[in-house]
Amino acid sequence: xxxxxxxxxxxxxxxxxxxxxxxxxxxxxxxxxxxxxxxxxxxxxxxxxxxxxxxxxxxxxxxxxxxxxxxxxxxxxxxxxxxxxxxxxxxxxxxxxxxxxxxxxxxxxxxxxxxxxxxxxxxxxxxxxxxxxxxxxxxxxxxxxxxxxxxxxxxxxxxxxxxxxxxxxxxxxxxxxxxxxxxxxxxxxxxxxxxxxxxxx
Amino acid sequence: xxxxxxxxxxxxxxxxxxxxxxxxxxxxxxxxxxxxxxxxxxxxxxxxxxxxxxxxxxxxxxxxxxxxxxxxxxxxxxxxxxxxxxxxxxxxxxxxxxxxxxxxxxxxxxxxxxxxxxxxxxxxxxxxxxxxxxxxxxxxxxxxxxxxxxxxxxxxxxxxxxxxxxxxxxxxxxxxxx
Numbered sequence: 001x002x003x004x005x006x007x008x009x010x011x012x013x014x015x016x017x018x019x020x021x022x023x024x025x026x027x028x029x030x031x032x033x034x035x036x037x038x039x040x041x042x043x044x045x046x047x048x049x050x051x052x053x054x055x056x057x058x059x060x061x062x063x064x065x066x067x068x069x070x071x072x073x074x075x076x077x078x079x080x081x082x083x084x085x086x087x088x089x090x091x092x093x094x095x096x097x098x099x100x101x102x103x104x105x106x107x108x109x110x111x112x113x114x115x116x117x118x119x120x121x122x123x124x125x126x127x128x129x130x131x132x133x134x135x136x137x138x139x140x141x142x143x144x145x146x147x148x149x150x151x152x153x154x155x156x157x158x159x160x161x162x163x164x165x166x167x168x169x170x171x172x173x174x175x176x177x178x179x180x181x182x183x184x185x186x187x188x189x190x191x192x193x194x195x196x197x198x199x200x201x
Numbered sequence: 202x203x204x205x206x207x208x209x210x211x212x213x214x215x216x217x218x219x220x221x222x223x224x225x226x227x228x229x230x231x232x233x234x235x236x237x238x239x240x241x242x243x244x245x246x247x248x249x250x251x252x253x254x255x256x257x258x259x260x261x262x263x264x265x266x267x268x269x270x271x272x273x274x275x276x277x278x279x280x281x282x283x284x285x286x287x288x289x290x291x292x293x294x295x296x297x298x299x300x301x302x303x304x305x306x307x308x309x310x311x312x313x314x315x316x317x318x319x320x321x322x323x324x325x326x327x328x329x330x331x332x333x334x335x336x337x338x339x340x341x342x343x344x345x346x347x348x349x350x351x352x353x354x355x356x357x358x359x360x361x362x363x364x365x366x367x368x369x370x371x372x373x374x375x376x377x378x379x
Contacts, residue, residue, distance in 0.1 A: 013216045013223075017232065022316040023293030023300070030234035031322050033296040036268055037229040039337075042260035043241060051250050059248075066240035074234040111216070111223035111231050132220040134229050 002093040003101040005108070005116070011087045012109035028077025037134035044150055045138045060150060064181075067154025068161075072176045075158050076168045078106055096163035097122060103159050104128065113152050113194070123164050128156050130194040136187035143190035147183040152196055157181040160198045177201055209283060210290035211276040226271050235322025242319055242334045254336045261340025262347070262354050269348045281305070281349060288345050297338065307350045307378065312342050314372040320365035329368055333361040342374045355379070 017025050017034055025032040044063050051059045078084055079099055088102040101117055108114050113133035120126050135149040157179045162168065165178035178201060185195035215224050223230050245253035269288055272278075278287045285302045292300040298317040304310050314320070319335045333339075339359040346357045356379060363373040 009218075009221065013218070013221070016214070017296070019293040019296045021299075023296065023298040024316055024318060024321070025296035028234070030236065031296065031318050031325070032232050032234055033238060033318055034223075034225065034230050034232050035295055035297075036225075036264050037231045038267075039261060039264040040231070040233070040237075040241075042264060043245070043257055046256055046260060047244075047248070047251075047253070050256075051248075055250055059244075062240075062244045066237050066244065069240060070234050070237035073236050108221045111221060111229070114221040132222070134222070134231055137229065 002098050003088070003091050003105060005101075005105045008088055008091075008102060008105035009109040012083065012106050015083055015110075028074055028081050030074050030077055032074075037137060040151070041135060041138050044135075045148065048146065048148070063150035064154040064157075067151040068158050068177065069154075069172060071155030071158025072161055072168075072172060073170075075103065075155070075162050079103060079162070100126070100159055100163050107155065112155070113149075115152070115194075124200065126156065126160055126198040128152070128196040128198070130187075130196070133187070133194060136194065139188045144186070144188045146189075147186040148188050149183050149186060149194050149196070152194060153181040153183055156196045156198050157201075209276055209278060210272065210287050210294060212294060213275065226268070226275050228268060228271070235318060235325060238319050238337070239323045239326050239334070242323070242336060245336055246332075246334065257336040258340040258343065258359070259355070261337045262343040263340075265341045265344040266348055266354055269344055273348070284349055285345075288349075292341065297341070300338075302345075305346065305349060305376075309378065310346060310376040312345075312374040312376065314338065314365065314374075317365050317372055320372060323366050329366060331367050333364045333372075334366050335361060335364065335372060338372070339374060342376060346376050346378075352378075 048059050092098040104115055113130040115130040118127050118129050138148050160179035161175050165175035169175050179198050180201040181196050181198040183196050185191040213226050245257040272287050272291050273284050276287045278284045289300045299315040301313045323334050343357045343359045358377050360375045362375050363369040365372045
């Protein structure tokens, strides 16, 4: 494989973000925030525990969708950024497969999940494993019966959309949601790692 | 370890290469974009089975009360005016926007936003809207007042009476003790 994950993680983890004079962080074609993980986890966990069994699936779909749209637009911003061009692009040999591997190195470097692709069938399927991720912090004792890594699911599907879903569409009308992702294992459920399988929707 | 100082605010930002986690002042932190924040706000707003707006505000209040208390401690902010300055700077450093505490007392106060990640992100994504969307900041403001005056969470009611998302020049949050 052409992507040097260690080098990408080492370099990209040092990228700093800070609010400008307006208190905003423009970057990667979006506005960015750096917020406590507890905020996102707290809302997702309380919502999915309170809506009732009939509505959990719908609530979860919306949480995953938030990450899917975020991953699609911000993901595109990342892979076209100056930071990517300087650090990752020179390592890319096979397009888009190496771009996907590079994207997960950045995903790791920026603290979303310590994760990597373990299986990739171009155009069809991707399997990702996450060995540490903030979404598993919803459980600090015992095991949940609920797989809860909605953000990783959404972003993983988005990365495949960007790779194989056609040209990037800023309006998000084409390409986005070509793929979907299900979670099959979770650290929050007592598994050794989180596992995510992306296939065509 | 990198320590970034912005006026009175002290931010201790670290990356742990073993688990690849970022922390700010000891709390795990994560980058997300305005698509994520606005879709969470929309989800909260649309949720008809329970009061999603209140839920998001409460989660924000719980989260930020800890962050603010920690920021005051790390920054050495003991006086009320220093704590307000640190709180405004923390809000900006996180990328949430530009906050101005107009007045603050144990019973009531007013907070304005000159810029807002959630409002401006919403406008960028969907255009203007005539109802508030910044439930997250309502929680931040509630947390600020509780922390400033040594009261528990849920001690203050915060109402957003003007919103950038609706076309106002500034968002305005009216705070009253319950």
